[in-house]
Amino acid sequence: MTRKLEKGRLVAATHNKGKVRELKDLFEPVGMEVVSAIELELDEPEETEQTFSGNALIKARAACKATGAPALSDDSGLEVDALGGMPGVHTALWAGEPRDFYIAMKKVETLLKESGATDRTARFVSTLAVVWPDGHEEVFEGTVEGEVVWPPRGDKGFGFDPVFVAKGETETFGEMDPAKKHAMSHRADAFAKLKASLL
Structure with a gap:
């Protein structure tokens, strides 16, 4: 049975500063105090699942156990149709360590060129x-359809924001005003579903 998320502290189980910023933008207007795993100096668990939801749950469970507070995690990535859905659940790994997303974006472009694909359709997927603390769990998935472009812009x-143009738009997510992106992104889609169910 779905339960309501009480207003108060919510641990954002991510070490990605960009995600933390977007989660704060989404949750703080509805009365949640978002505290990140970075601020709490939590360890980053190994993501061993092959699905977005599996990895999101690994991170949220670890943060909840470490803090004793409700925890929220986002696992997201870019799926490129001509690459069989890659980089997908391994999106961050494509950027290497330390993470360099220019390298990851270039890798996508190189593989598309090598495959001779003309189809550049893609989507961002976000799973919240x-x-x-009592073990109850809820999962919500959002998507935004579009295509990948080259070179990166914004x-x-x-x-991968600088190479993704959402359907019906001309700007990449890297060029777009953040408020406009938040209103239409994969994370916003997942949040809308979460909000309708839990808030």
Whole structure:
């Protein structure tokens, strides 16, 4: 049974500063105090699942256990159709360590060129998982359809944002005003579902 998320502290189980910023933008207007795993100096668990929801739950469960507070995690990535859905759940790994998303974006472009693909359709997927201290869990998935472009454009987003143009738009997520992106992104889609169910 779905339960309501009480207003108060919510641990954002992510070490990605861009995600933390977006989660704060989404949750603080509805009365949640978002505290990140970075601020709490939590360890980053190994993401061993092959699905967005599986990895989101790993992170949320670890943060909930460490803090005793409800925890929210986002696992998200870019799926490129001509690459069989890659980089997908391994989106961050494509950027290497330390993470360099220019390398990851270039890798996508190189593979598309090598494959001779003309189809550049892609989507961003976001899965939000909420875990409570008593073990209750809820998962919500959002998507935004679009295509990948080259070269990268804009410096307002993070990750693959500079090479992704949402359907019906001309700007990349990297060029787009953050408020406009938040209103239409995969994370916003997942949040809308979470909000309708939990808030």
